[in-house]
Amino acid sequence: MVIVKEVGERRVIEAIRQELIFPRAPIPFGDDVSGVEIERNKVAVLKTDMLVGKTDIPHGMSFWQAGRKAVVMNVSDFAAKGVKPLAVLVSLGVPPSFLEKDVVQLARGLNVGAREYGAYILGGDTGEASDLVISCSLFGLGERRLIPLRSDARAGDVVAVTGFFGKSAAGLKLLSRGISASKSFSKVFLDAVLLPKARLKEGLALAKAKVVSGSIDSSDGLAWSLYEIAKASHVGFFIDNLPVAPEVSQFAKRNQLDPLELALYGGEEYELVLTIKPRFWKKALRIVNQVGGSLLRIGEVTEKTDMVLRWNGKTVAIEPKGWEHFKSRA
Amino acid sequence: MVIVKEVGERRVIEAIRQELIFPRAPIPFGDDVSGVEIERNKVAVLKTDMLVGKTDIPHGMSFWQAGRKAVVMNVSDFAAKGVKPLAVLVSLGVPPSFLEKDVVQLARGLNVGAREYGAYILGGDTGEASDLVISCSLFGLGERRLIPLRSDARAGDVVAVTGFFGKSAAGLKLLSRGISASKSFSKVFLDAVLLPKARLKEGLALAKAKVVSGSIDSSDGLAWSLYEIAKASHVGFFIDNLPVAPEVSQFAKRNQLDPLELALYGGEEYELVLTIKPRFWKKALRIVNQVGGSLLRIGEVTEKTDMVLRWNGKTVAIEPKGWEHFKSRA
Numbered sequence: 001m002v003i004v005k006e007v008g009e010r011r012v013i014e015a016i017r018q019e020l021i022f023p024r025a026p027i028p029f030g031d032d033v034s035g036v037e038i039e040r041n042k043v044a045v046l047k048t049d050m051l052v053g054k055t056d057i058p059h060g061m062s063f064w065q066a067g068r069k070a071v072v073m074n075v076s077d078f079a080a081k082g083v084k085p086l087a088v089l090v091s092l093g094v095p096p097s098f099l100e101k102d103v104v105q106l107a108r109g110l111n112v113g114a115r116e117y118g119a120y121i122l123g124g125d126t127g128e129a130s131d132l133v134i135s136c137s138l139f140g141l142g143e144r145r146l147i148p149l150r151s152d153a154r155a156g157d158v159v160a161v162t163g164f165f166g167k168s169a170a171g172l173k174l175l176s177r178g179i180s181a182s183k184s185f186s187k188v189f190l191d192a193v194l195l196p197k198a199r200l201k202e203g204l205a206l207a208k209a210k211v212v213s214g215s216i217d218s219s220d221g222l223a224w225s226l227y228e229i230a231k232a233s234h235v236g237f238f239i240d241n242l243p244v245a246p247e248v249s250q251f252a253k254r255n256q257l258d259p260l261e262l263a264l265y266g267g268e269e270y271e272l273v274l275t276i277k278p279r280f281w282k283k284a285l286r287i288v289n290q291v292g293g294s295l296l297r298i299g300e301v302t303e304k305t306d307m308v309l310r311w312n313g314k315t316v317a318i319e320p321k322g323w324e325h326f327k328s329r330a
Numbered sequence: 331m332v333i334v335k336e337v338g339e340r341r342v343i344e345a346i347r348q349e350l351i352f353p354r355a356p357i358p359f360g361d362d363v364s365g366v367e368i369e370r371n372k373v374a375v376l377k378t379d380m381l382v383g384k385t386d387i388p389h390g391m392s393f394w395q396a397g398r399k400a401v402v403m404n405v406s407d408f409a410a411k412g413v414k415p416l417a418v419l420v421s422l423g424v425p426p427s428f429l430e431k432d433v434v435q436l437a438r439g440l441n442v443g444a445r446e447y448g449a450y451i452l453g454g455d456t457g458e459a460s461d462l463v464i465s466c467s468l469f470g471l472g473e474r475r476l477i478p479l480r481s482d483a484r485a486g487d488v489v490a491v492t493g494f495f496g497k498s499a500a501g502l503k504l505l506s507r508g509i510s511a512s513k514s515f516s517k518v519f520l521d522a523v524l525l526p527k528a529r530l531k532e533g534l535a536l537a538k539a540k541v542v543s544g545s546i547d548s549s550d551g552l553a554w555s556l557y558e559i560a561k562a563s564h565v566g567f568f569i570d571n572l573p574v575a576p577e578v579s580q581f582a583k584r585n586q587l588d589p590l591e592l593a594l595y596g597g598e599e600y601e602l603v604l605t606i607k608p609r610f611w612k613k614a615l616r617i618v619n620q621v622g623g624s625l626l627r628i629g630e631v632t633e634k635t636d637m638v639l640r641w642n643g644k645t646v647a648i649e650p651k652g653w654e655h656f657k658s659r660a
Binding site: 001002003004005007009011012013015016018019020021022023025029030033034035036038044046047048049050052054055056086087089090091092093094095096097098099100101103104106107108110111115120121122123124125126127128129130131133135137139141 | 331332333334335337339341342343345346348349350351352353355359360363364365366368374376377378379380382384385386416417419420421422423424425426427428429430431433434436437438440441445450451452453454455456457458459460461463465467469471
């Protein structure tokens with residue numbers, strides 16, 4: 001008898017996938033979002049992702065923050081596909097002993113998360129559950145030819161990200177392990193965990209300009225995101241400029257933590273991981289700067305399907321690990 | 331400190347509603363489904379509803395049946411609005427001690443539930459939760475002018491339903507209370523609980539013909555559904571032909587149960603509750619017969635906002651009660 005805890009989330013998803021019959025769809029199963037073609041080149045874009053109190057809401061996160069995050073983590077997937085979210089539906093499972101005022105805070109957070117990115121909460125469902133469960137479903141409209149998939153990265157493409165990594169992992173350490181940091185560092189790390197931002201304006205601008213070949217959000221960690229693109233595109237990566245946040249480097253040094261571990265495998269970060277044809281690189285940089293974002297070149301897509309990191313003059317293998325439900329523990 | 335168990339699901343939903351900012355939307359908040367206008371008269375129709383192991387999956391229901399039901403209960407809302415579901419997304423919360431083979435059964439049920447009604451499971455999310463949680467989100471396309479709301483019932487309209495009531499309530503009694511019934515009755519009652527059917531072909535045909543003024547599905551019970559239409563349309567009901575299933579009448583008699591209780595307040599039934607202008611009644615009957623369904627006239631919409639039942643020569647008030655999370659217990 002095999003229990004799900006032993007096999008982990010990804011095998012569970014694969015087991016489920018094998019039971020499903022799929023139609024011809026404009027976006028392949030397993031990409032950040034799903035799509036339904038509604039007319040020539042026009043795609044209804046759908047996404048659902050669930051936040052569960054026990055595993056996904058760290059100690060120290062308020063109900064307002066949890067509600068907001070439940071929306072933002074879904075918006076992040078839309079950002080990776082360059083699609084504007086229009087509507088959000090929410091399934092809310094609430095333990096019966098919950099305070100009504102906490103549900104109100106949660107609803108405020110949901111509303112703010114949607115409004116921050118131009119979407120509205122249109123409806124949903126509420127019921128009783130042992131854990132707090134917040135399942136958000138997003139809807140938007142996209143043009144098929146403008147949606148970057150995970151499967152179109154090609155050897156020679158530049159690999160880029162929209163921000164530095166490791167801050168959320170450091171923040172989770174502050175919350176769960178009692179490790180401390182300076183006031184300004186604490187704020188940076190805790191904001192990354194408690195008030196994540198989706199890179200929607202960056203994703204929308206890049207997709208519209210058609211300068212991105214492959215794209216994914218980094219919610220399961222940078223390493224895992226690279227592996228997902230590698231698997232879908234049949235390529236490898238050579239990373240020579242790992243985007244460890246400067247604050248994370250210092251924090252790791254002082255607390256004898258591995259900065260690679262924090263930046264590569266932490267998860268709960270909502271940057272975009274992108275591959276871009278070299279001839280579009282300057283244009284991509286300009287476009288992201290114009291919307292007030294940043295784009296960091298971190299390496300190159302390779303034909304060889306290895307996952308290699310150059311770090312302090314040494315060559316290190318990037319491991320296929322990241323946040324995985326049933327297996328990971330913060 | 332007010333806890334949600336004390337106030338019940340409907341007040342929790344109202345508290346949430348007050349925190350949300352709504353756009354101009356083609357379908358009002360609180361109707362069976364939500365809508366986003368995507369072009370003139372074309373509406374993206376969205377619905378999410380969650381099944382939670384502890385409260386919504388009766389003892390005796392298999393995982394295959396639970397997965398199927400999680401889809402069907404959402405399809406039922408689409409049926410009430412006359413919209414064909416195209417795609418389903420699933421957020422699955424699974425206790426870590428669950429068997430992988432049970433998840434596989436669940437996935438099979440999800441797939442069957444979608445395929446039965448012409449839809450496909452396109453994607454979703456899996457995570458760890460204390461309860462089994464199955465949150466399905468449906469997407470479809472509708473024409474605004476063809477979608478019957480809860481708010482357009484008018485005095486003088488015929489009230490009709492697509493089938494008899496009380497079978498699910500009787501089935502739940504068989505499963506939870508150890509009350510027994512004849513083999514053929516047991517099958518009828520258990521099928522109603524374990525293998526519910528959504529009245530999609532009836533709903534689609536009626537909406538297309540524009541013969542329905544008000545419409546809702548009866549998942550929270552017949553009484554509650556009537557109250558919802560009454561509230562949204564500012565009308566009342568005079569019910570003179572309560573559609574108690576003949577099997578339920580006999581079962582109630584033998585077990586000294588109240589047939590009204592079973593038929594009015596049971597919930598977990600997926601018939602459509604409809605209001606129809608008298609001049610369209612014959613056409614409505616013909617249309618539903620053509621698709622192999624049935625339509626039972628149960629009463630009339632009244633200007634007076636009372637809720638009155640004629641039963642065995644007596645006048646009885648229908649109470650505003652039905653299935654309510656946090657409060658109801660099977």
